[in-house]
Amino acid sequence: MSKSQRQRTQVSGKTDVGHGLLPQLLPWLLPLLILLAWELGARTGKLSSHILPEPLAVVKAAWQLIQSGEMWADVKVSAWRAVTGLLVGGSLGLVLGLATGLFKRVDAVLDSTIQMLRNIPVLATIPLVILWFGIDESAKLFLVALGVFFPIYINTYHGIRSVDRGLIEMARSYGLSGWPLYRHVILPGALPSMLVGLRFGLGLMWVTLIVAETISAQAGIGYMTMNAREFLQTDIVLVGILLYALLGKLADLLAKWLERVLLRWHPAYQTGAAS
Amino acid sequence: MSRVAWSSSFSPIAGLDIESEMRLNSGLAGAFDLSHGDADTRQPLARVHSLPTLAEAAVRLRGVGKAFGTRQVLSDFELEIERGSFVAMVGRSGCGKSTLLRLIAGLERPSQGSVETLGADLAGRKVGAAGTRIMFQDARLLPWKSVLQNVMLGLPRRDPVSGDSARDRALAVLAEVGLADRAADWPAQLSGGQRQRVALARALVHRPQVLLLDEPLGALDALTRIEMHELIERLWREHGFTALLVTHDVHEAVALGDRIVLIDGGRIALDQPVALERPRVRGAAAFAALEAYVLDRVLHTLPGVAHEPWAADTQEAEIALERVRWAL
Numbered sequence: 001m002s003k004s005q006r007q008r009t010q011v012s013g014k015t016d017v018g019h020g021l022l023p024q025l026l027p028w029l030l031p032l033l034i035l036l037a038w039e040l041g042a043r044t045g046k047l048s049s050h051i052l053p054e055p056l057a058v059v060k061a062a063w064q065l066i067q068s069g070e071m072w073a074d075v076k077v078s079a080w081r082a083v084t085g086l087l088v089g090g091s092l093g094l095v096l097g098l099a100t101g102l103f104k105r106v107d108a109v110l111d112s113t114i115q116m117l118r119n120i121p122v123l124a125t126i127p128l129v130i131l132w133f134g135i136d137e138s139a140k141l142f143l144v145a146l147g148v149f150f151p152i153y154i155n156t157y158h159g160i161r162s163v164d165r166g167l168i169e170m171a172r173s174y175g176l177s178g179w180p181l182y183r184h185v186i187l188p189g190a191l192p193s194m195l196v197g198l199r200f201g202l203g204l205m206w207v208t209l210i211v212a213e214t215i216s217a218q219a220g221i222g223y224m225t226m227n228a229r230e231f232l233q234t235d236i237v238l239v240g241i242l243l244y245a246l247l248g249k250l251a252d253l254l255a256k257w258l259e260r261v262l263l264r265w266h267p268a269y270q271t272g273a274a275s
Numbered sequence: 276m277s278r279v280a281w282s283s284s285f286s287p288i289a290g291l292d293i294e295s296e297m298r299l300n301s302g303l304a305g306a307f308d309l310s311h312g313d314a315d316t317r318q319p320l321a322r323v324h325s326l327p328t329l330a331e332a333a334v335r336l337r338g339v340g341k342a343f344g345t346r347q348v349l350s351d352f353e354l355e356i357e358r359g360s361f362v363a364m365v366g367r368s369g370c371g372k373s374t375l376l377r378l379i380a381g382l383e384r385p386s387q388g389s390v391e392t393l394g395a396d397l398a399g400r401k402v403g404a405a406g407t408r409i410m411f412q413d414a415r416l417l418p419w420k421s422v423l424q425n426v427m428l429g430l431p432r433r434d435p436v437s438g439d440s441a442r443d444r445a446l447a448v449l450a451e452v453g454l455a456d457r458a459a460d461w462p463a464q465l466s467g468g469q470r471q472r473v474a475l476a477r478a479l480v481h482r483p484q485v486l487l488l489d490e491p492l493g494a495l496d497a498l499t500r501i502e503m504h505e506l507i508e509r510l511w512r513e514h515g516f517t518a519l520l521v522t523h524d525v526h527e528a529v530a531l532g533d534r535i536v537l538i539d540g541g542r543i544a545l546d547q548p549v550a551l552e553r554p555r556v557r558g559a560a561a562f563a564a565l566e567a568y569v570l571d572r573v574l575h576t577l578p579g580v581a582h583e584p585w586a587a588d589t590q591e592a593e594i595a596l597e598r599v600r601w602a603l
Binding site (some may be wrong): 166167169170171172173174175176180184185188189191263264265266267 | 306380381382408409411413415417418419420421428461462463481537
């Protein structure tokens with residue numbers, strides 16, 4: 001690559017990744033090197049398999065779990081818990097956030113109470129939740145729903161409160177009021193903030209689910225990893241951790257895609273670049 | 276963004292209460308007592324030229340006062356605007372000219388007196404229902420709607436008179452302001468001048484009888500501003516609406532107005548008819564002289580002192596021309 005070419009790539013930056021393979025491969029170089037060093041360390045015996053199994057063993061374990069159908073069964077259970085918790089907590093957060101954001105009276109009655117409650121870490125309530133629900137499904141769903149509720153509530157509320165007053169005034173002077181005003185002005189104006197809430201909620205969804213499943217479960221990814229820990233199967237534990245990472249990334253991608261579709265009008269998304 | 280969303284959500288945001296705001300405009304009007312004192316006791320500060328008869332007035336303000344808390348912005352304000360005329364209101368910032376426009380638009384309620392547009396009292400009427408439309412300094416386009424959808428905002432699906440669809444009407448007006456090819460774009464993709472042209476189209480598509488312009492060109496560059504002057508003047512001639520322009524730019528006022536009203540300290544300090552031929556020639560001596568005269572009045576207004584309007588006989592024109600040189 002000549003000097004002038006290199007300069008051009010630098011100037012054009014992220015928008016011009018199509019030219020040349022090197023800029024595309026560069027970010028993968030370090031992970032590959034780490035993986036290689038890890039494999040070497042495990043093979044020469046410098047790295048005990050109780051601490052970290054060799055990468056190939058992890059791949060093999062994953063393959064076995066897929067073939068036996070165990071992985072699919074566990075992922076299905078975990079995903080079901082995550083989605084149900086998200087739907088329950090998310091819709092409650094959305095409805096209450098809309099109510100307090102739109103109506104002064106609801107705001108006066110509810111908001112300060114919710115703001116107080118949200119300072120309690122969700123995970124700190126686990127002993128109480130176990131006392132209430134025991135260790136069955138409802139305890140896990142409750143925890144996930146609680147974790148998702150607050151970020152979605154807060155960002156919905158804040159989104160509605162921060163809709164540009166000038167736009168509301170303009171819309172009213174053009175004869176909009178009631179539902180059309182909500183539909184055309186207030187709700188779309190609150191949408192960016194609501195989507196931020198969804199992304200926060202998705203992150204917390206996985207965190208609370210992992211903790212809940214690790215404490216007590218008869219199925220799910222958490223159960224799989226805790227079971228493997230009993231038998232010192234570090235490779236399966238690693239598979240579980242990687243699965244959580246993968247599912248978390250998937251949820252984040254989904255949220256980003258949703259943002260890109262719903263916020264097409266936003267200058268930040270017009271070139272297709274996510275913020 | 277997210278960090279802000281987390282931290283600022285602790286305290287309620289002051290001032291924004293959508294629910295009560297909407298209530299204000301539906302039912303509160305009846306709570307005000309809009310009766311006012313004997314007409315003879317109130318003297319307009321400036322002499323009103325060619326006093327329009329009642330039927331001709333597009334806008335009529337009687338004894339209007341407006342206070343925000345303890346701050347009195349307007350007091351005992353009298354103004355009549357002839358139908359089909361173009362009135363420019365000038366004044367320093369904070370003189371109350373924008374408040375005046377917002378009162379006429381129905382966005383604010385007067386503390387005293389009455390505001391009539393098109394022969395009907397604004398009190399008790401729904402905002403936006405009247406044949407009055409306002410254009411703001413910022414275009415206030417909805418960023419999540421395309422240019423076309425913005426123009427269609429608040430339009431009935433079918434026009435009750437012509438039967439045209441809202442879409443066709445919006446497209447026609449967009450063509451009038453020269454932006455038909457940008458109909459599908461997002462507002463964020465337009466320049467400042469183009470956004471104001473969309474805002475103008477959005478106002479005109481409702482065929483307003485009164486168009487209120489609240490410093491709509493204040494944020495634009497000089498060249499775009501001249502183009503917008505020509506566009507607004509052309510549309511005003513073609514559509515025949517009454518235009519009321521608030522501006523701090525005396526040049527703009529002379530270029531567009533039939534009549535220039537200088538507001539100072541919440542009162543009319545000068546009511547100046549503009550007898551120049553249209554289209555106005557910016558370089559012409561009479562134009563420059565009038566501009567210099569009004570500018571001089573703006574710069575030297577004393578609170579509560581009304582000025583006699585300037586009559587353009589030759590002697591005074593010469594004096595005024597000297598003033599131009601002095602001012603430049």
